[in-house]
Each structure stands twice: as structure tokens, then as C-alpha cells.
Amino acid sequence: MVKLEDIQRLCLTRGIIYPTAEIYGGLSGTFDYGPVGVLIKRKFIEYWRDFFVKSMDCIVEVDGATILPEKVLIASGHVESFVDPITQCEKCKSIYRADNFIEERTGKFVEGKSTKELTEIIVQEKLSCPNCKGKLSEVKMFNLMFKTFAGPTGEQIAYLRPESAQNIFTSFERVFRSSRAKLPFGIAQHGHAFRNEISARQFVIRSREFNQIEIEMFFDPENDDFEEFQSIANKEIILVTREAQLKKTDAVRIKIKDAVNKKIIPNKWMGFFLAKEFEFFKSLGIPESALRFRHMLPEETPHYSGGNFDLEIKFDFGWKETVGNAYRTDHDLKNHSKFSGEDLAVSLPDGRKILPHVVEPSFGLERILYAILLYNFVEDKERGWNWLRLPPKIAPYIAGVYPLVNKDGINEKAKEIFKTLKKNFDVLFDDAGSIGKRYARADEIGIPFGITIDYQTLEDDTVTIRDRDSTKQERIKISEIESFIKNKLIL
Amino acid sequence: MVKLEDIQRLCLTRGIIYPTAEIYGGLSGTFDYGPVGVLIKRKFIEYWRDFFVKSMDCIVEVDGATILPEKVLIASGHVESFVDPITQCEKCKSIYRADNFIEERTGKFVEGKSTKELTEIIVQEKLSCPNCKGKLSEVKMFNLMFKTFAGPTGEQIAYLRPESAQNIFTSFERVFRSSRAKLPFGIAQHGHAFRNEISARQFVIRSREFNQIEIEMFFDPENDDFEEFQSIANKEIILVTREAQLKKTDAVRIKIKDAVNKKIIPNKWMGFFLAKEFEFFKSLGIPESALRFRHMLPEETPHYSGGNFDLEIKFDFGWKETVGNAYRTDHDLKNHSKFSGEDLAVSLPDGRKILPHVVEPSFGLERILYAILLYNFVEDKERGWNWLRLPPKIAPYIAGVYPLVNKDGINEKAKEIFKTLKKNFDVLFDDAGSIGKRYARADEIGIPFGITIDYQTLEDDTVTIRDRDSTKQERIKISEIESFIKNKLIL
Numbered sequence: 016m017v018k019l020e021d022i023q024r025l026c027l028t029r030g031i032i033y034p035t036a037e038i039y040g041g042l043s044g045t046f047d048y049g050p051v052g053v054l055i056k057r058k059f060i061e062y063w064r065d066f067f068v069k070s071m072d073c074i075v076e077v078d079g080a081t082i083l084p085e086k087v088l089i090a091s092g093h094v095e096s097f098v099d100p101i102t103q104c105e106k107c108k109s110i111y112r113a114d115n116f117i118e119e120r121t122g123k124f125v126e127g128k129s130t131k132e133l134t135e136i137i138v139q140e141k142l143s144c145p146n147c148k149g150k151l152s153e154v155k156m157f158n159l160m161f162k163t164f165a166g167p168t169g170e171q172i173a174y175l176r177p178e179s180a181q182n183i184f185t186s187f188e189r190v191f192r193s194s195r196a197k198l199p200f201g202i203a204q205h206g207h208a209f210r211n212e213i214s215a216r217q218f219v220i221r222s223r224e225f226n227q228i229e230i231e232m233f234f235d236p237e238n239d240d241f242e243e244f245q246s247i248a249n250k251e252i253i254l255v256t257r258e259a260q261l262k263k264t265d266a267v268r269i270k271i272k273d274a275v276n277k278k279i280i281p282n283k284w285m286g287f288f289l290a291k292e293f294e295f296f297k298s299l300g301i302p303e304s305a306l307r308f309r310h311m312l313p314e315e316t317p318h319y320s321g322g323n324f325d326l327e328i329k330f331d332f333g334w335k336e337t338v339g340n341a342y343r344t345d346h347d348l349k350n351h352s353k354f355s356g357e358d359l360a361v362s363l364p365d366g367r368k369i370l371p372h373v374v375e376p377s378f379g380l381e382r383i384l385y386a387i388l389l390y391n392f393v394e395d396k397e398r399g400w401n402w403l404r405l406p407p408k409i410a411p412y413i414a415g416v417y418p419l420v421n422k423d424g425i426n427e428k429a430k431e432i433f434k435t436l437k438k439n440f441d442v443l444f445d446d447a448g449s450i451g452k453r454y455a456r457a458d459e460i461g462i463p464f465g466i467t468i469d470y471q472t473l474e475d476d477t478v479t480i481r482d483r484d485s486t487k488q489e490r491i492k493i494s495e496i497e498s499f500i501k502n503k504l505i506l
Numbered sequence: 507m508v509k510l511e512d513i514q515r516l517c518l519t520r521g522i523i524y525p526t527a528e529i530y531g532g533l534s535g536t537f538d539y540g541p542v543g544v545l546i547k548r549k550f551i552e553y554w555r556d557f558f559v560k561s562m563d564c565i566v567e568v569d570g571a572t573i574l575p576e577k578v579l580i581a582s583g584h585v586e587s588f589v590d591p592i593t594q595c596e597k598c599k600s601i602y603r604a605d606n607f608i609e610e611r612t613g614k615f616v617e618g619k620s621t622k623e624l625t626e627i628i629v630q631e632k633l634s635c636p637n638c639k640g641k642l643s644e645v646k647m648f649n650l651m652f653k654t655f656a657g658p659t660g661e662q663i664a665y666l667r668p669e670s671a672q673n674i675f676t677s678f679e680r681v682f683r684s685s686r687a688k689l690p691f692g693i694a695q696h697g698h699a700f701r702n703e704i705s706a707r708q709f710v711i712r713s714r715e716f717n718q719i720e721i722e723m724f725f726d727p728e729n730d731d732f733e734e735f736q737s738i739a740n741k742e743i744i745l746v747t748r749e750a751q752l753k754k755t756d757a758v759r760i761k762i763k764d765a766v767n768k769k770i771i772p773n774k775w776m777g778f779f780l781a782k783e784f785e786f787f788k789s790l791g792i793p794e795s796a797l798r799f800r801h802m803l804p805e806e807t808p809h810y811s812g813g814n815f816d817l818e819i820k821f822d823f824g825w826k827e828t829v830g831n832a833y834r835t836d837h838d839l840k841n842h843s844k845f846s847g848e849d850l851a852v853s854l855p856d857g858r859k860i861l862p863h864v865v866e867p868s869f870g871l872e873r874i875l876y877a878i879l880l881y882n883f884v885e886d887k888e889r890g891w892n893w894l895r896l897p898p899k900i901a902p903y904i905a906g907v908y909p910l911v912n913k914d915g916i917n918e919k920a921k922e923i924f925k926t927l928k929k930n931f932d933v934l935f936d937d938a939g940s941i942g943k944r945y946a947r948a949d950e951i952g953i954p955f956g957i958t959i960d961y962q963t964l965e966d967d968t969v970t971i972r973d974r975d976s977t978k979q980e981r982i983k984i985s986e987i988e989s990f991i992k993n994k995l996i997l
Contacts, residue, residue: 108659163666167702186527354530355530
């Protein structure tokens with residue numbers, strides 16, 4: 016099976032994604048996108064936007080600063096509660112995340128336990144430092160936010176936002192008003208978020224700076240109905256219910272409308288997003304067998320939540336949260352109203368004034384890109400090289416343009432075709448080495464088509480187009496290339 | 507004349523750009539883009555990319571993390587030198603940037619003076635706190651980088667990048683190699699950068715978190731020739747030479763090739779970017795009379811520089827740097843080679859191994875957006891409202907879609923047209939209030955066209971299209987709307 020190491024190697028050698036400041040040994044958990052990665056990332060975000068934002072008429076997008084003043088994070092609860100328990104070896108000074116450490120070593124489920132309880136378990140279970148057998152310290156809480164100071168005297172505490180959502184809540188009133196909005200109303204955002212992970216690891220899976228893509232969908236909890244729900248009501252998803260987790264039974268396949276009617280899913284908006292996500296990930300080449308929604312257990316869910324559902328993807332190293340779907344109720348707007356003194360309630364046409372409720376699908380971009388690479392990575396002994404079966408819509412380049420030889424005007428003709436295509440598409444020009452090597456290089460980063468210009472091109476204005484997946488070639492007119500490509504870009 | 511306050515009011519009320527965490531009083535110098543602002547920003551970046559990156563075959567793009575380990579900023583010189591002199595009132599504790607403070611009050615030019623010299627001037631000139639007349643402290647240096655710590659023990663110092671360029675230099679080797687590049691080779695990047703300004707002010711002009719769009723163009727200093735230079739060699743720019751600044755004479759109009767030949771501009775790449783920028787800003791509605799390049803004086807230029815040229819725009823409050831064009835020579839690659847121990851030299855086809863030289867055009871996005879709004883803001887007494895003459899390519903929406911009345915199937919017909927257009931364009935649907943009010947709202951955020959669906963539409967499938975600039979209307983077929991719009995999107 017394809018492994019993290021294979022993907023990592025591909026990402027490094029082909030300029031997809033690599034450690035930040037790599038020549039200095041990096042800063043663990045931070046990554047830069049290279050030329051190929053930037054293109055895949057940008058196309059992915061555009062596809063996401065088309066799929067989730069532009070397909071609706073009630074969702075707008077914002078883009079906020081990543082430094083936030085302390086007050087925001089006090090109100091949101093992050094200053095107090097965005098913490099992980101840690102324990103340190105008193106001898107070698109290694110640091111461990113206490114809950115994970117205990118779970119891995121004892122199999123005990125300790126989510127939600129206090130620092131005191133965790134310390135007791137370490138003592139009872141006689142756990143010591145796996146590195147040097149040294150004694151482990153009392154468990155204490157470590158805040159995962161990056162702290163900094165604004166202004167020259169250092170008295171203004173600020174944090175790098177641990178989730179992009181807070182910009183949406185604090186600007187809700189202005190956005191709602193300036194958009195002349197009515198409920199339901201969604202606000203989407205793509206941007207960086209930051210978490211000072213105790214141990215950043217598994218390549219991009221647990222990183223300290225990452226791309227988050229979110230929607231906060233605001234709606235009236237007394238009336239969660241909307242037109243688009245009908246389009247997904249009969250769709251099925253795979254769901255690990257709370258019951259299944261307790262009884263250790265299998266995930267169930269369930270219709271959205273049934274799950275909503277049975278109150279397994281708390282409202283129609285949550286159902287809508289789960290259905291859309293299931294469809295979205297399948298369209299990106301991730302099979303149903305590697306997708307499931309897990310209803311988070313009460314002890315994994317904040318007290319204010321009306322129910323959270325993680326979309327988990329089966330990676331080479333196990334199932335992992337990739338999209339968090341949280342029913343945040345009116346918790347955030349309520350707290351920001353209280354702490355800021357601004358009334359964030361909105362007036363409804365029926366005369367009521369309410370704090371809208373919120374359903375939040377929150378996508379972790381790096382994990383998703385990793386999943387896409389993993390499930391589209393083809394180990395191909397016959398072909399002699401590995402390749403990526405990326406959907407054309409998110410491929411870095413839609414086509415490579417290759418002059419068969421670098422003489423007799425063929426290179427010039429190829430350049431001409433390349434320059435014309437480049438006006439409307441991302442295309443790559445490559446005239447180095449044999450055609451076979453160029454195909455291999457293109458396959459490796461998932462370029463769907465290869466356009467070769469040869470002697471016949473000079474005679475009849477035709478080129479060959481090679482299909483990445485079948486490796487078959489067909490001959491088409493130069494004038495037909497654009498429409499050929501456009502037809503393939505409909506995912 | 508249009509003023510900062512007019513633009514600021516428009517930005518606030520129409521959801522273009524507003525203070526981050528505004529309900530908490532904000533964190534000065536940080537801003538969020540609202541729904542309209544996000545669209546303008548995104549289109550601007552796409553236009554910039556088409557104009558500067560995609561128009562060339564030798565420029566790729568990357569996207570790096572914004573947290574950088576301390577080592578990078580030590581090597582780049584920022585830990586030592588990215589400082590501003592400050593003085594504090596010993597009584598009321600107000601803080602002032604010492605050099606600006608002295609210049610404003612005495613008219614003396616003090617760029618490059620030491621803290622000791624600045625302190626002496628304060629004493630000699632008997633300068634006191636303008637707020638409370640209190641005594642001003644000794645001048646000391648304040649580092650403008652935001653500092654933070656990675657990992658749970660806090661021993662890993664990191665900074666928010668003060669310029670996005672450093673990610674390009676530290677990843678140069680990997681990007682160059684994975685792209686199979688040759689010189690000249692450009693690496694572009696858009697992303698956030700952070701400067702802990704002593705006094706963030708003038709709306710978005712001096713902000714603490716901002717969007718930077720840069721290209722680092724790497725080339726062989728012994729051979730700076732390239733094909734595309736010919737396309738701009740005869741173009742003219744307006745240049746304030748060093749001589750003109752010393753003799754206080756006017757800016758000159760000069761041909762790029764003459765300026766390069768006379769060594770006023772240090773190489774062809776610098777000339778190329780200056781010419782392109784001049785053209786770019788004019789295409790965005792900023793008149794020549796508000797554009798000039800200033801050759802920075804030696805005391806404003808880092809010691810390693812081969813010559814820096816600021817593109818200055820005349821704002822309502824005066825001329826201000828908006829694009830910095832720096833000839834950074836091989837300074838950065840040399841230092842990163844030295845500090846990291848990695849040899850960042852590249853081999854040339856002629857057998858030489860060199861550290862490439864770099865020309866860097868660095869765009870401050872917020873200042874540019876402000877300039878665009880300022881110069882496209884039309885105060886229109888006759889029309890009765892102000893409007894934006896945004897070029898269609900960067901308008902937030904290309905068209906508004908308006909049902910004349912909300913009955914007899916007109917609204918449904920309008921929705922149908924809206925949904926079709928939305929697949930390919932950003933369009934706005936508005937059915938609230940009189941048509942006149944809807945035109946006014948659309949004009950105010952620069953929507954170029956208004957499509958109205960009326961009773962005649964139901965009969966013959968035609969609509970009226972209103973032109974924002976002339977306010978004239980014409981009737982066209984529904985089937986012609988898309989091609990009408992496409993023709994207007996060619997800037």
C-alpha cells in the first residue's frame with residue numbers, strides 16, 4: 016500500500032510541499048507550497064468554492080487577519096480552554112502530551128479527565144519516560160495558541176488565531192448588515208490558522224500553521240428548512256453513530272432525511288453539509304470505503320454543542336478527522352455579545368429577534384491534499400513509474416506541451432501552441448529529454464494530457480494528445496485543443 | 507477632492523475592508539476583508555498574476571508559511587536591523603517614532619542617524635512630548651517583528667515574517683531544482699507579512715498585518731539580457747532621479763533603454779519591472795500624474811543594494827511608496843549559504859557557478875487597493891450618489907441582476923438568468939427597493955453592468971443592460987449576455 020513516505024518523497028522532489036526553512040532544519044509543523052503545490056492548492060480551493068459556496072445563493076466569503084487581540088480569545092474560551100495536558104520527563108526533559116501518552120500505553124480512554132486525574136493515572140500505572148525511564152512530572156495544561164505582543168511597549172497581548180471562525184463571529188454584524196442579509200446566511204473563509212502543537216508530526220497531518228477552509232452557516236433554530244435540502248434529502252452517507260461506538264458495532268449507511276427525522280443529525284443544515292461532503296470527497300477520488308462520519312461522543316464535544324460530526328478519512332496510518340462539522344448553536348455570538356457589549360441578535364421578518372444558530376463545516380486543507388495524493392497515487396509496475404490520477408479540475412497543469420524534437424521549426428510551433436493555451440489554462444512546456452521521460456515526469460504530478468508537436472503538425476496542423484490514465488493517444492486539430500480541454504475540466 | 511475618510515466610510519458600510527475584531531475596538535493595524543472586499547482583492551491578485559507572472563514563461567509561484575524560525579531572520583539581518591528608533595514620554599508614557607518625530611518638528615532629514623545622534627537632536631532642539639510637554643526618553647531601537655515561541659517549553663524562538671521574500675530565498679534551491687529551472691528564473695509569492703508598527707495609522711496604509719505580493723527575479727549579473735526586454739525598451743516612465751532629489755528639480759520622463767544605458771537603472775530586469783508597473787497602474791485607473799518612480803537615496807538604501815526604486819503614488823495625503831523595487835544583488839542567497847551551510851550557487855551552461863542576483867518588485871496590496879478606490883471614486887452630484895469606476899476585471903461583481911417587479915413571474919425569470927450567469931461570473935441578485943436604489947447600491951461598489959428583467963423579457967427574451975459609467979441602457983437578448991460580459995472583461 017502507498018505510504019506517507021511515498022507521498023512525502025513525491026512532495027519534496029517535485030516541489031509540491033516541503034518544510035519551511037528546510038535549509039535550517041525547518042520549524043517543525045510548518046510547510047511551504049512549491050510551484051506544483053500552489054497550483055493544486057489553488058485549484059482545490061476554487062473547486063471547493065464552486066461546490067460549497069457558489070452553488071448556494073446565501074453564502075458570502077470574507078478574509079480576516081490572523082492576529083487577534085486577546086479579548087476575542089478570552090470571549091471565545093480559547094485562552095482558558097484551548098489547552099492540552101502535558102507531562103515532562105524530569106531527567107531528559109522530553110515532553111509528552113499526557114492524554115495521548117496514557118492512551119497509547121494503557122489503552123485507557125482518558126478524554127476529558129483533569130490534570131489531577133491524569134497525574135494519578137501516571138503514578139498508578141507506573142508510567143515513566145519511554146526515552147530514558149526518568150520520572151514524569153505532574154500533568155499541567157499547555158495553551159496551544161501562539162502568543163505575541165503588539166505595539167512597542169508589549170502590553171497588548173495578541174494571539175495567532177487558532178481557528179479562522181472567530182473573525183466571522185466578531186464581524187458577523189457588519190457582514191450581515193452590509194450584505195443586507197436574511198437568514199439563513201452563510202459566511203465562508205479560507206485562511207491560515209495556527210496551533211502550537213506539542214509534537215508536530217506525520218508530515219502535514221499535524222502542523223502548526225495550516226490552511227483552514229470554513230463556512231459558518233447562520234440560521235433560525237426554530238426553522239431550519241431551506242430549498243436546497245430537498246436535493247440531498249435522499250442521499251446516503253456512512254455514519255458511525257454514538258450507539259455504534261458504544262456497542263462497538265459497524266458504521267451504518269443512512270439516508271440524510273432519516274437521520275434528521277430520527278434526530279441523529281440535529282438539523283437540516285448539518286445533514287446538508289454531511290451529504291455534500293460525502294459527494295465532494297468521492298469526486299476527488301477518495302473511495303466510499305475510506306470515508307465515514309463519526310458522531311462525536313459527549314466527552315469529545317464542547318458543552319455548548321448541539322452535536323459534532325467528524326468526517327474521517329482512512330489514511331495509511333488509520334482513520335483521522337479531516338473535516339469537523341460542529342453545531343456551535345448560538346454559543347459564539349452569545350459570548351461575543353456578552354464580552355463586547357454589542358447586541359449581535361438579528362431581527363426576523365416574523366418580529367422575533369434572535370441570536371442565529373450556527374453549523375460549521377471546517378476543512379483542514381493539508382490533510383485533504385494529503386488524502387487526495389494518497390488515493391490518487393498509482394504504483395504502476397507496467398508503466399515503470401508512479402503517477403497521480405488527479406481529477407483534471409485540480410491537476411496542477413491541465414496539459415504538457417512537448418515538441419518531439421528541437422529542430423526544423425517544431426520547437427517554435429510548440430511554443431506557439433503553448434503560448435496560446437497559456438492564456439486560458441495552466442499548461443507546462445517541456446522540451447528536455449525523450450518524450451517517454453517527459454510523459455513520466457508529467458504523470459508523476461498528475462498532468463492529465465500530453466500534447467506532442469511532431470513533423471505531421473507542420474504539415475496538417477494536428478497534434479497528438481496522450482491521455483494520462485489510459486496512455487492512449489489520439490490525433491486532433493490544433494484548433495480543437497481548447498474545446499477538448501474545456502470538456503475535460505467539467506469534473 | 508476625495509479623502510481617506512470617504513474611502514474608509516465606503517469600505518466600512520459596504521463590507522469592503524474594516525478593522526479586525528471591531529466590536530472589541532480592534533487591534534490597530536489589522537483589517538478583515540468583507541464579502542465585497544474579498545472579491546475585489548481576489549480579482550486584483552488574478553489580474554496581477556496574469557500581468558506579471560503568467561505573461562512570462564520563466565516565473566513560478568510559491569506560498570510559504572508565515573512563521574519562520576529565528577535562524578532565518580538572523581541570517582537575513584532582520585533580528586539585528588529591522589528596527590525603528592523610538593522615544594517615550596517619561597510622564598504620560600506616549601511613544602513616538604524618533605526619526606519621524608524629529609523630521610516633522612524640525613524639518614531635519616535624519617534617516618540613517620544613530621540612536622545617540624537622535625537623542626542629541628531631541629535635547630538640542632528642546633523637543634518635548636506634544637501630548638503633555640513631558641521629557642522624552644533616550645532614543646532606543648525597537649524591533650518591528652512579532653516574536654513568538656514554538657513548542658511547549660518556549661525555547662524555540664520564531665517570528666512572523668516581516669517580508670514574504672525570505673521563504674523564497676530559503677527554498678530557492680528546492681524550487682530551482684524541482685522546477686528544472688535555468689536562469690533567468692522568477693519566483694512569485696502572495697501572502698501575509700507582519701510588522702509591529704509603532705503607530706499603525708491612516709486606515710490600511712500603515713498596517714501591522716498586510717498582504718504582500720512579490721517576485722524575486724534571479725538572473726546572471728554578467729548577462730541580464732532577455733527576450734521580453736525588447737517589448738518595453740522604448741516605453742517611458744516618470745523618474746525622480748537621485749540628482750533631481752539633491753537639486754530639488756522635477757521628475758524626468760525617460761525611456762527605459764536610455765535609463766539602463768546611462769546606468770541610472772542598474773540592469774534590464776529592473777527596467778522591465780518599472781515599465782510593466784507603470785503600465786499596470788495606469789490600466790487600473792491611476793493617472794500618470796499620480797505615479798512616479800523615486801530612485802532611493804544612498805542613505806535610504808541597504809549597503810548591499812545595487813539600487814532601489816520606489817513606485818510612489820500620490821495619495822490624498824501625499825506621495826507614498828506603494829511598490830518597492832529592490833536590486834538585492836546576491837546578498838540574501840549569500841547570507842543564507844553562509845548561515846545554513848548549504849551552497850545555494852547554481853551552475854550555468856557556460857560552466858560558471860554563481861549565486862544569482864535578484865531584482866525584487868514588492869507590492870503592498872492594501873496600499874494599492876486604497877489607491878484604486880481613491881482614483882476610481884467618483885463624486886457625482888448629478889447622479890445623486892458616489893460611485894466607483896472600477897475596471898470590469900477587478901469589479902467585485904461584473905453585473906447586478908434585477909427583476910423590475912416581484913410578481914407575474916418576473917422574479918423567477920430573473921433568478922433563472924442569475925443562476926445561469928453565476929456559473930461563470932460573479933453576479934449579484936438584488937430585488938429590494940426601487941430600480942433606482944438598486945442602481946445606486948451597485949454603482950457605489952463599482953458593478954459595471956445592471957441587467958433588468960421586465961415585462962418585455964417575458965415576451966421576447968430580451969433584457970436591458972445599463973452601463974455604470976454612462977448610465978445608458980440598451981436592450982439585448984438573454985442569449986447574448988454572456989458574450990457581452992466576456993467582451994468587457996478584457997481590460
